[in-house]
Amino acid sequence: MKVGLVCPYTWDVPGGVQEHIRGLAEALLDLGHQVSVISPADDDTPLPDYVVPAGRAVPVPYNGSVARLAFGFLSASRVRRWLKDGGFDVLHVHEPAAPSLSLLACWVADGPIVATVHTAIPRSRAMHAAEGILQSALEKISGRIAVSEAARTTLVEHFGGDAVLIPNGVPVRKFEKADPLPGWPGSGGALGFLGRIDEPRKGLTVMLSAFEILGEQRPGARLLIAGPGDAEEALARLPASLRPRVTVLGQVSEEDKIRVYHSVDVFCAPNTGGESFGYVLAEAMSAGAPIVASDLDAFRRVLRGGRAGELFATGSPAELAAAAGRLLDHPELRADLSAAASAAVRDYDWPVVARDVVRVYEAVVPGVGRVAVAP
Amino acid sequence: MVTTILVVAAVAILGVYVSWRAGRLDRLHNRLDAARAALDAALVRRSSVALEFASSGLLDPATSLLLAGAAHDARSAQNGQELPQSDLTRALRAVFGQPGFRSTLNGRDGAEELLAELEGAAHQVFLARKFYNDAVATTRAARRRPLARVLRLAGSAPLPDFFEIDDSLVGNGEASQGADMPHLTG
Numbered sequence: 001m002k003v004g005l006v007c008p009y010t011w012d013v014p015g016g017v018q019e020h021i022r023g024l025a026e027a028l029l030d031l032g033h034q035v036s037v038i039s040p041a042d043d044d045t046p047l048p049d050y051v052v053p054a055g056r057a058v059p060v061p062y063n064g065s066v067a068r069l070a071f072g073f074l075s076a077s078r079v080r081r082w083l084k085d086g087g088f089d090v091l092h093v094h095e096p097a098a099p100s101l102s103l104l105a106c107w108v109a110d111g112p113i114v115a116t117v118h119t120a121i122p123r124s125r126a127m128h129a130a131e132g133i134l135q136s137a138l139e140k141i142s143g144r145i146a147v148s149e150a151a152r153t154t155l156v157e158h159f160g161g162d163a164v165l166i167p168n169g170v171p172v173r174k175f176e177k178a179d180p181l182p183g184w185p186g187s188g189g190a191l192g193f194l195g196r197i198d199e200p201r202k203g204l205t206v207m208l209s210a211f212e213i214l215g216e217q218r219p220g221a222r223l224l225i226a227g228p229g230d231a232e233e234a235l236a237r238l239p240a241s242l243r244p245r246v247t248v249l250g251q252v253s254e255e256d257k258i259r260v261y262h263s264v265d266v267f268c269a270p271n272t273g274g275e276s277f278g279y280v281l282a283e284a285m286s287a288g289a290p291i292v293a294s295d296l297d298a299f300r301r302v303l304r305g306g307r308a309g310e311l312f313a314t315g316s317p318a319e320l321a322a323a324a325g326r327l328l329d330h331p332e333l334r335a336d337l338s339a340a341a342s343a344a345v346r347d348y349d350w351p352v353v354a355r356d357v358v359r360v361y362e363a364v365v366p367g368v369g370r371v372a373v374a375p
Numbered sequence: 376m377v378t379t380i381l382v383v384a385a386v387a388i389l390g391v392y393v394s395w396r397a398g399r400l401d402r403l404h405n406r407l408d409a410a411r412a413a414l415d416a417a418l419v420r421r422s423s424v425a426l427e428f429a430s431s432g433l434l435d436p437a438t439s440l441l442l443a444g445a446a447h448d449a450r451s452a453q454n455g456q457e458l459p460q461s462d463l464t465r466a467l468r469a470v471f472g473q474p475g476f477r478s479t480l481n482g483r484d485g486a487e488e489l490l491a492e493l494e495g496a497a498h499q500v501f502l503a504r505k506f507y508n509d510a511v512a513t514t515r516a517a518r519r520r521p522l523a524r525v526l527r528l529a530g531s532a533p534l535p536d537f538f539e540i541d542d543s544l545v546g547n548g549e550a551s552q553g554a555d556m557p558h559l560t561g
Contacts, residue, residue: 060469061462062441064448071437072473099440107436129443130429133436 001361003028004088004371006079007039008100010057010068011047016168016279017094017118020147023169025050027354038082040070040101054078054101062099069100076104080373083109088371090114090361096138097158106137111371112364114143114357117155117163143364145357148277148298164360168277169353172345175258175286181224184263188220189328192264192289194257194280195271197229197248203270203294204234208246209317210270214325215242221328226252226260261287265334266327269293272315278302281309285345290334292323308344309337396520397528403514407535410507414538417503418460421496422450425463428489433480438470460500461541467497501542511535 007021018039025035025048035050040057047053054075057068079101083091089112093102096115106113115138144163146152152163184190191211195202204225211223225231228251235243252260261267267289269281275298282302284291291309293299303309310327312319327334346352425446429439445459445466452459470476480486518529 058469058472060441061465062444069437069441071435071441072470072476073435073479074473074475075437076435099437099444101437103437103440104435129426129447130436130440133430133432133439133443137436 001358001365002034002087002089003036003361004083004086004091005035005037006091006093006102006105007037008069008093008095008098008102009040011037011039011041011051011053012045013068020116020118020168021094022048023171023350024354024357027169027350028358030351031354031358033358036082036086036088038079038101038105040068040075052082054082057100067098069098071099071104075101076108079105080108083371083373086371090365091371092116092357092361093141094118096141097134103134103137106140108374109371110140110374112143112361112368113141113371114145114360114364115141116145116147116166117151118147119151119154142368143360145360150298166353166356166360167348168279168282169350170279170282170286170345170348172286172349175261175283176288178255178258178262178287180263181256181259184224185265186220186222188222189218190222190224190264190266191324192224192260192267193226193270194260194267194284195227195269197225197227197231197234199229201272201274202227203272203315204231206270206272206294206315206317206320207268208234208238210268210320210324211246212238212242213317213321215245217325218328221245222247224260224264225249226257257283258287261289264289266324267291268320268324269299270315270320271296271299275299282345282348285309285341288338288342290327290337291341292320292327302344302348304340304344308340393522393526393528396522400514400517400523400528403510403517404529404532407507407510407514410503410510414500414503414507415454417496417499419450421493421500422446422463424489424493424496425467426450428493431485431489433483433486433489434470442466442470457538457540464497464541464543467493497542504538504540504542508537511537 005021005025007018009015009017011018021037025037028035029050037051038054039051040055041047041051041053042056043053045053054070055078057070059066059068062069091105091109091111092114093105094116095118096102096106138159144155144161145166146155146163147166147168149165152165155163193204193207195204197204215221223246225246226249231248235246235248238246249256249260261284267284269291271294273296275296278298281291281293281299285308291303293303293309293311294314295311296314300306300311303311310323312323327337425442429443429446434442445463448459449463480490514535517523518534523529
């Protein structure tokens, strides 16, 4: 099948949507499909063969923050040309309600269009104000996919109708094997945390309070923290005796991130909210890390209700310390969790997810002909 | 006797002076109120025209959505909120800054009128804000004088604040030709 994917955000800027499209494109290629992606990108950015640049994205205020988006007639004509050259069997746009390439693609295309909604955004007043214009473009979408329950709810509220739930894919193979960082995990018990340090909902304060409890009980226990942001302020609250046992890596490369998952005895995800899927968990599961995670809806679902990782009451350092301590004491429990996690994460492996997406393509293709440029 | 006359005269002169200063402050506050009303009206007009432009069908849907969002936020912002107004300016600048933007509108029905109206409205914001800030500066200076402070001549009126927004429709730092008037580039 010839598939055209539309990415609304700049290709080489790190982001969940770009990551998703890259994973999907490569999985579709592996399955033997022909894939072309159009994405905003600076002209001198090195791009994979399957990506066609649509020009630079412009920073512009949108929904209360500054986003880099591609809009305007120039971008629209680039999409039109790409569609004409591509001769696609199906057009797959991502985040169609963002004022960028995906919306433009819906506008200029006719034929089988599939859309994936990633973020759960509250119905914005902008969308209300531009309702008529949005509607005529979005009505052309014949198959809708949401990556999470929250995204599906948003989609249904905004546009009515329904959407198929297909979770985010994870490149499981990439995370499966890696060498631990030098000196880790050691023998005293190593805990790991990964996430934005300055984003309170990632739960670093819960993690540190739990380590305060756990560190007192276990003189050998250490904590490994990775993620962008300044940790000084958070660490200052720890007792001085514990501070040398906390290692902060700051922002790490993709490669080192994988090594972090392999460097700890117990991986902790103390997030306090705001997670719609739990990408970090899926990565840790791919690496076979024994996991202790907050009892959030999204986490409970990914961890199979607690079978593929321990759940603790969200926001409770005492419970986190107890659960992590139990795992540190019992290697056989860790081995069981690790095996269960590796098995459970197969459902999110890209080849599996991509096959589900292809089923959606097949459902919308019959009878509509190929993707054409709207008159 | 002479001393009494002198004291009475001094008090009378002081009284006249104080009431003259108080009257001046009152006039300044009136001018300030009028300037503020003009500024608010200009801001509302600009966001309304921007919204009309966004829903005119002259633009592609992505640009429409962007502009509609910024215009809507600016229009529904509380009085005195500066950020949504600056955001609208930036959105307008991003839209009009697209290469060849004006030529895509050439000859389209109603495009000329809407563009002229939008340009006028943006210009009005620029002027109204200049005059308002001017009034703020004068009023603040008058209220800082010792007599006005000691005798609290301004009464309970709050000290006015400058209204600081980005209202230049020319790109960052690029001086427009001739006068400091904003123009929609294109």
